[in-house]
Amino acid sequence: MNAAPSPAPDPVADFAAVLAAAARIAPHAHATPVLRSRTLDALAGCELHFKAEHLQRAGAFKFRGACNAVWSMTEAEAARGVVTHSSGNHGAALALAARTRGIACHVVVPEGAVAAKLAAISAYGATLHGCAATIAAREAMCADVQRQTGAALVHPYTDPRVIAGQGTAALELLAGGTALDALVVPVGGGGLAGGTAIACAAVSPATRLFVAEPSGAAETFASLQAGTRVTDFVPDTICDGLRGTLGEPNFSLLRAHHVEALLAEDAATVAALRLLWQRGKQLVEPSSALALAVVLGHRERFAGQRVGIILSGGNVDLDALSALLAPRP
Amino acid sequence: MNAAPSPAPDPVADFAAVLAAAARIAPHAHATPVLRSRTLDALAGCELHFKAEHLQRAGAFKFRGACNAVWSMTEAEAARGVVTHSSGNHGAALALAARTRGIACHVVVPEGAVAAKLAAISAYGATLHGCAATIAAREAMCADVQRQTGAALVHPYTDPRVIAGQGTAALELLAGGTALDALVVPVGGGGLAGGTAIACAAVSPATRLFVAEPSGAAETFASLQAGTRVTDFVPDTICDGLRGTLGEPNFSLLRAHHVEALLAEDAATVAALRLLWQRGKQLVEPSSALALAVVLGHRERFAGQRVGIILSGGNVDLDALSALLAPRP
Known part of the structure; x- marks a missing residue:
């Protein structure tokens, strides 16, 4: 069967689109909880609010x-x-x-x-x-x-409907009653980061937004520094969800909202992963732990603040666990 | 320095003691959440309500x-x-x-x-x-x-103050508004099981209480069958919290409340552990997974029911994880 391709969706996501997405997905998606841990707060030297998207349906904000x-x-x-x-x-x-x-x-x-x-x-x-x-x-x-x-x-991160949908996680977190000083989300293609930038600017403009990126796949960091999109890189990181390249509309959103990228080495991500497992009892994937690793690695930037972290997902391959926990060469 | 020993505590815990315990520990302990998973419900063929004591302070109901x-x-x-x-x-x-x-x-x-x-x-x-x-x-x-x-x-499970305190987990769960048909808790020394029996009988007498026990340390099962406490056994189970012997007052409580013991092999417990990790994203310890294993292994007993499970703790040694996940000989 041949059929005409669907018309292209609207080219840009905005806050109205995020609000519409929230209403549209409400009958199907979980409003995920915000988790706290006094042990992790003490370790980080700040107040951490974890948006638990690993408890979302299908195990991720996606x-x-x-x-x-x-x-x-x-x-x-x-x-x-x-x-x-x-x-x-x-x-x-x-x-x-x-x-x-x-x-x-x-x-x-x-x-x-x-x-x-x-x-x-x-x-x-x-x-x-x-x-x-x-x-x-x-x-x-x-x-x-x-x-x-x-x-x-339905492109994984450049589709504006996808970007708007991902923005609903931050919308729930920021509309939850706790004024956050900072919000940290992992960045790969930039669907979550882009949607979060839109929601954050509209709901809580005083909250500084950071994207967390593995040092081994730091092209968003490089792109934001250069002011132009860097696409020529070879990723080397355990964060398997973050090896892709930042999309063009995603880059524009991060630029427009003055988002800052912070880096963490994989070793720091593994240490944060162990903390989230051992102390938080939450089985999250490396990309989620990366955001905590960035906070722990930039202690002076977050000291004493209320910091939101989106735990992006929990789809860990248990059979690969031991390899992940073992020290890397 | 020499000092007179403390006077012995009251010899028996009762529901008044559980209520008093709830008030006494409220400023210090977490009222833990009740977790749900539609995936696990579908797998079990019943409606599971997990009381998340692995999120309790120090990582266990203890x-x-x-x-x-x-x-x-x-x-x-x-x-x-x-x-x-x-x-x-x-x-x-x-x-x-x-x-x-x-x-x-x-x-x-x-x-x-x-x-x-x-x-x-x-x-x-x-x-x-x-x-x-x-x-x-x-x-x-x-x-x-x-x-x-x-x-x-402060004895880990025969002390009546301890038994009363452990009963507060079931008190919270049963007072939470969902009428449960059954409640399943792991049993080792019987502190949690005994306290739960007291709370369950008082708050929700229609809820049947089961204790889950590893097949490799099934002396509570044997004791309840025999009507007398069996203490001569050599435990062989991965459930490291459940290798001890059921206490005397604990045995009396389980007998008095007509509690039934159900068994699961360690292999079934490991499978349940993987489900709780992969599907529930909750890092619980084997003793917690045992209760789910018992439900999955006695499907006909729980079909279509509302079943409470107390996830007793989450203190897993990550360095021993790979051994735990590997098939046992």
Whole structure:
């Protein structure tokens, strides 16, 4: 079957879009709790407020954006389904979001993707389409699926519906009654960071927003320093959700909102991961621990403040745990 | 210095004691949340309500009993401090409870105790007293410390103040507004089980109470079957908090309240542990997962019901994680 591609979504997310997303996803997404730990507060020298997105459906904030995209579509669009190329949290989130609306979901997965993640995507009812492990092959296969099914592409972080959806996590946190001095979120492609920038500026402009980035994949840091998007880098980090490149609209949002990037080495992220597990009893993934590592590593910047941290997800491969906990060479 | 030993506490805990404990510990202990997971509900075929005692202070329900004991003492008693012989969660809980009252705490620890646990007890300000790894040596050292300091012994599970304190977890859960058909708690010495039996009978007599026990340390099961306390057994289980023997008053409480014991093999407990980690994102210890394993292993007993589970603690030794996750021979 051939079908006309879906019309392109609005090119820019704004605060109205975040508010609309919050209303749209409310019947499907969890309003996640904010966790506290007096032990971690004492260690950090500040007051930490953890937004627990690892307790979100499908185990990560990604469900917010995927759900907003899926429920933003017209009936006619939705009937043709959605497609994406992510073998990680976004793939699983889109699969579950599509299931909440009862529509088809296609996920293009590169060779070599983790079997457990693919099983999770399948378990939510999505159809997997294998391809070679290059960006070009993934995009070609995506276009192919679009042509054959008419499914709408939902990009993991540049889609404005996704960015607006991700902004609802910060909206809940900042509207929760505690005035935060600072907010720290991890940055990879910049969907969460971009949405958070929009929500933060509108709800709590006095809250300084920081994005946390692994030293081994510091192109957002480099891009913000240079004032132009750096895309030529080879990521080397355990934060498997943060190896991608900051998107163009995401870069613009971070620039426009004067967001500052702070870095942490993987060793510091592993130490923070152990703290969140041992002290917080929360099984989060490395990308989440990175934000705590950044706070612990820039103690003087946060001393005595009320600091929000978005724990982005909890999809840890338990079989890889021991390798993660072992000292790196 | 020599001092007269503290007077013996009341020999029996009752519901009035549980209510008094709840009021007494309220300024110090957390009212822990009740967690839900639709994924785990679907897997279990029933509605699970997890009382999150791994988020209690010092990482286990044990703080409730220890705190109640410490704050039940007169000023004169308290001034002489407390002593116990537990290198596990009770030792840490008593140390923290003593710190909340600003009194001395002595913990007798046998040779071979896990260094990380001793460090935790020390970090809460308790004094460690090493001894040989036999029960006789531990009791002798405890008596010695009592003689020298006048400190009051707070037994980990037979002390009625401890039993009453442990009952406050079920009190919170059952008073929370959801009528439970069944409640499942792990049993070792029987402090939690005994206190829960008291609270359950008073607050929600229609709720059936089950204790979960490892097949490799099933003396409570055997004792309840035989109608007399079985103490001659050699525990073989990964549930390190449940290797002890059911106490005498604890046995009487379980008998009086017609509590039923259900068993699970360690392999089932490890599978449940993985579910709680991967799906619930909660880092609980094996003794907590045991209760879920029992529910999953007796599916017909709980089908379609509202089932409460007390997640007893979350003090997992991360360095032992990989061994725990590896298949057992």
